[in-house]
Amino acid sequence: MAASQPSVTFDTPKSVKALAAELPSHDNSINPIYTFQETPNIVNDEAISAEDGTLPTIDFSLLISTNPEERSKAIQDLGRACQDWGFFMLINHGVPESLFKAIMDGSAEFFDLPEEEKMQFKGKGILDPINYGSLRVGNVSFWRDFLKVFLHPQFHSINKPPGFSETSFEFGKELRRIVSEILRGISKSLGLEEDYLHKELNLENGQQIMAVNLYPPCPKPELALGLPPHSDYGLLNILITNGIAGLQVKHQGKWVKINPLPNSITVNIGDHIEIVSNGKYKSVMHRAVVNKENTRMSIATGHGPALDAVVSPAAPLLDPVNNPPIYKSLTYREYVELLRYGKLADGDKAFLNQLRI
Ligand SMILES: O=C(O)CCC(=O)C(=O)O
Ligand SMILES: [Fe+2]
Secondary structure, eight states, rough: TTTSSOEEEOOOOHHHHHHHSSOTTTTOOOOGGOOOOSSHHHHHSSOEEEEOOOOOEEEHHTTOSSSSSHHHHHHHHHHHHHHHEEEEEEEEEOOOOHHHHHHHHHHHHHHHHHHHHHTTTTOOOTTTTTTEEEOOETEOOOOEEEEEEEEEESSSOOOOOOOOHHHHHHHHHHHHHHHHHHHHHHHHTSOOEEEEEEETTTTGOOOOEEEEEEEEOSSSSOOOOOOOEEEESSSSSEEEEOOOOOEEEETEEEEOOOOOOOOOOEEEOOHHHHHHHTSSSSSOOEEEEEOSOOOEEEEEEEOOOOOOEEEEEGGGBBTTTTBBBOOOOOHHHHEEEHHHHHHHOOSSSHHHTTTTT
16 A cells, blocks of 8 residues: 555755745745646645635534523534534634634744754654654645644643643643533434543543644645545544634535634544444545745644544444444554555545555
């Protein structure tokens, strides 16, 4: 499998931020290593805009309501959002806006550190708990710098900028609280016990990774991409942004531009919910485009099973005739380690598809 795939590496020689800063304002070219599309304008022209509210909205306060009818209706809506879109906006989640601002500001300060200081955090592989870099797949580099930090079950952090570690800790904790409730709702919406995922996947020791993404202004946004089309691994991914648009989601065969409601968080299904639900809820392809004017930032946290948990289609959902398992079992660690050889490389959920029975 590994041999035939383009290699995925995290080491472009210079950060995209430094590269963008060096370009004179009249220079409208980019290094060809960033050219993802041969044909100009494909990325933006083919995408359609979702009207505000098109992406399903889930009200977190109803999902944890003590009124059984209210909660049951919210869980139904959640199930529908997972089935129809695999993406939704979560409102009334109770995370203070000040915490989002603090983590966004701290992340911006991190990227403003001198290059040599950031390079201290360069990692080597997908399971390195701290990893700063940019992504190259085969011959193509992407217009994004990232910092990845594992927040759970062991909390890791970087020692600069001041306060970033404390803010990351709070941010991670708040998001785990929310994810835990959403996963209860998802279990129930599938017809499983409410704590099925928590128990089967040992979520107390679940993996949580924070990925801070910086997309500097790009002189040729129609040629480059911030992130190639991919689905996320793990159970759920949570995304907040600095308000600059750039996320596009594949929905019913078309790329749709997403404009999240202010102060909402965007949630999407990962490959491991697809496996557990035996294909009922599918992880969805998405990508990040860049623009000429503004620096875009996003902070994604990926929430997965414990690394040693075996992930397989949920036994109570299976039936030898009507719903035989369509995915093989694999520990989460095995999945993540094997993944780097394949998935991002051709961007069509190729890795998940290899697990099909
Ligand atoms: O920046 C974005 O909008 C997308 C980020 C993303 O897809 C990821 O980090 O997996
Ligand atoms: Fe993603």
